[in-house]
Each structure stands twice: as C-alpha cells, then as structure tokens.
Amino acid sequence: METSTQGADAAELLDAVGPAFSRLRRAAALNVEKNVSRKDLTRTLVLNIVQDGPERDSQEITVGVVGERLAVDPSVASRMVSDCISAGYLIRAASQQDGRRTILQLTDEGHRTLARFRSHQRSAYERITQDWPERERLEFARLLIKYVESVAELQDDSASG
Template sequence: MRSKNGSNKDADTLLDGIGPAFSRLRRHAPTGRKDFSRNLILNVVADGTAEMTVGAVAEELKVDPSVASRMVSDCIEQGLLLRAASQTDGRRTVLEITPEGQALRDEFARQQREAFERITADWEQTERLQFARLLLKYTEASTAYRKREATS
C-alpha cells in the first residue's frame, strides 16, 4: 500500500522511527550526565573549523549562551579547556582543549566504542561495519547540510 506521498507505507514507518531512535540514543549514552555534557563541549570545540568561542558553542548546540557558558566554565574548572586570546582578534577569547581534555575526549570515544560493541555483540561483523560506515556518512552529510543552510 502506498502512502499519500507515493512512498511505501513500511518505508514511511521505518523512516518515522528515526527521530525517536536518535532521542533514545542520546538519553542512553554510556556516560553520566556531567560526562555527557563535557563530551559534547569537548567535541564541539575539537570539531570546530574556526576559533571556537562560547557563543559558537551555544550556536552549535542550539542552547542559550548562558547555558553554554556554564557548560564551558565547568570544563575550564576541570582543566579540560582553557581560554586564550584569539590569534586573529586579540579582543576575542577563544577556547582550546588542554591535554587533559583531549585525554578525556579519547576516553569517551573508547567508552562509546565499547558500548557499541556490547550493544551490537550479536550482530554480524558486516552489519556492524556497515552501520558504522552509514552512521559516519550520515553525520558528515548532516554537517555539510548545516553549513549549506547557514550560508543560504
């Protein structure tokens, strides 16, 4: 049976489940809430293509600047980030990951890989690798889409 937009009803049901599935993944991260927030901040700063400011972190995470400021301040207090003068505009303050922050980021990545391997332990290896490739492809396409939207 075809739906009103001409697609397969089973495909629509499958695709409609993606949003709630992403939400469940986020809620069941393999780290505690504080670690989850720190991991988000560290990844945003590390993945930034330009100098990262608190405002850029807020924009990337789609949160209020005061929320981003508290999250960044926590990372600074923990020695994971530091504030530095911008190399292009000395009046601006940018964020940099410390060696401790990079070590924690690496530890988060290790924990996430272990969780993925435990969760998918009964999958065929080809399924695990295919899912990993497609997830990475999806995140790269999502990043490219957001960049295109921001410039249009």
C-alpha cells in the first residue's frame, strides 16, 4: 500500500518531468560536444523528417509536411528545406501520386550527414551518462525510445480520430 509520503514523492517526481524536458531542449541546443553547429542541428531536424518518411500510406514528404511536423510556418519550412537543398542534403523530385506536387528525398550526402549526426548523438549520450551504471544507461535508452513511440501512437490516434 502506498503511503502519503510515497504518493507525494511520486507526484513531485512526475511534476518535475515537464520542466526537465524544457531544460533538456535548451541544453540540446547548446551541444554537449560543441562540434555540431546550430545550422546543422536545424538541418538534421529536416533530414530526420524526410528519412522518417510518411506517417500514412497516402502521404508524401513535402515542404508542407516538414512544416507540420516541426510546427513552423510554411515560409520557415521552405527556407529550412531550401537550405538543406543548397547544402546538397536533399533534392526535390516529382510525386508519383500527383505530378504537380514536389516531394523531398535525401541525397547520399544527406544520408552521410545523418549518420555523422547519429554518431555525435550517441557520443553525447555516452558522455552525459558516463558515470551511470551500464544497466541504468541501457534502461533509460530503452524507456526513452518507448516514450517517444508512445507519443507517436497518441499522435496517430489523434489524427485518425
């Protein structure tokens, strides 16, 4: 049976999650390793969306989809995509569903850039958690991935319902 102290401790812990996510977001922008520029952080947001692909069968990855997933204005999404195209990470291609629509595809350089960024992210995770027991590092990674997948499922349910 849970005591009122345990319940208060649990409530306090759960109340701290939101502010912790906010601090994490701000810290992520600062970069642990300092070898990824802010511009590259922004580019990887766009590249990850393109790599993640459609959320449903009829969807294709367009500038509009990038804007929706990043919750930015279409003009901001367009500038972000144009920057990735100028850098050689993305190309525009004709939609196979609607020839009037332009879709986005990763280039070989875009794939290499994402691989480098993932390596950087892993190094940062390992550095941040270097003093944690291995079991905790792996459990936190597993739970974080589970959390993100649950968020995606909720978004899917909201979109379909």
